[in-house]
Amino acid sequence: MDKLVYTAATGLRAHMRAQAAIANNMANASTTGFRADRVVFDRFELKGGGATLEARAPAAQEVTDADRTAGAVQQTGRDLDLAIDGTAWMAVQSAGGEEAYTRRGDLSVSPSGTLQTGDGFIVQGQSGPITLPPYDKLSIAADGTITIVPAGGSAAATQTVDRIKLVSTTGSDTVKGLDNLLRVRGGGTLPDDLDATVTAGALEGSNVNLTQALVDMIENQRGYEVQANLMKEAKSMDESSASLMRLPS
Numbered sequence: 001m002d003k004l005v006y007t008a009a010t011g012l013r014a015h016m017r018a019q020a021a022i023a024n025n026m027a028n029a030s031t032t033g034f035r036a037d038r039v040v041f042d043r044f045e046l047k048g049g050g051a052t053l054e055a056r057a058p059a060a061q062e063v064t065d066a067d068r069t070a071g072a073v074q075q076t077g078r079d080l081d082l083a084i085d086g087t088a089w090m091a092v093q094s095a096g097g098e099e100a101y102t103r104r105g106d107l108s109v110s111p112s113g114t115l116q117t118g119d120g121f122i123v124q125g126q127s128g129p130i131t132l133p134p135y136d137k138l139s140i141a142a143d144g145t146i147t148i149v150p151a152g153g154s155a156a157a158t159q160t161v162d163r164i165k166l167v168s169t170t171g172s173d174t175v176k177g178l179d180n181l182l183r184v185r186g187g188g189t190l191p192d193d194l195d196a197t198v199t200a201g202a203l204e205g206s207n208v209n210l211t212q213a214l215v216d217m218i219e220n221q222r223g224y225e226v227q228a229n230l231m232k233e234a235k236s237m238d239e240s241s242a243s244l245m246r247l248p249s
Contacts, residue, residue, distance in 0.1 A: 105202075119180070124165045130161065144196070
């Protein structure tokens with residue numbers, strides 16, 4: 001009986017996590033560079049030297065992963081907008097200070113002069129966080145090199161500030177965090193992608209498919225109801241067993 005209750009409770013927790021992931025996807029359907037969360041339910045381990053197959057409850061960090069497919073790219077014409085081509089990611093400094101990675105390219109300059117993404121993370125260059133001096137004009141080359149015309153300077157006297165750090169995830173075990181940033185599982189940094197390119201004056205949208213998200217939500221709700229009914233059935237069976245063991249008065 002305990003195993004039945006445990007199975008039902010594990011299923012309920014998994015479906016609750018799935019519902020949270022689906023709701024998060026729908027809320028970020030219009031967020032620049034967002035990668036949809038996806039949920040993994042089935043986790044199995046071989047026990048006893050491979051003799052038996054045992055299911056286990058997934059840990060929180062295993063429940064959610066990111067759909068790595070690209071979103072649609074739209075031209076904006078804005079100097080500080082960029083869309084990352086291919087499968088490369090852009091390095092940023094996370095809230096905790098460590099290096100993390102994003103596909104969000106709606107950049108802006110903070111009051112202190114640092115280049116940051118639309119959600120406030122500082123963009124990393126080849127020598128650390130990118131800081132821009134006052135400028136009249138800015139351009140981003142295909143390889144991520146940022147060039148400016150200094151404030152009050154001649155249009156012909158351009159100055160190279162830094163090159164945006166673009167990395168490759170090939171061969172690395174990465175995981176998406178709750179802040180929508182990609183990290184190396186267990187810590188560490190990703191290697192530079194020397195062949196990575198960007199498209200300036202464009203933005204990559206979210207890869208969330210709203211129609212599919214609605215279908216997933218309905219299916220997940222039905223699965224939750226099945227697990228809830230299983231829990232009720234386990235309670236009913238337990239009460240029936242208890243009544244059989246009750247001594248007559």
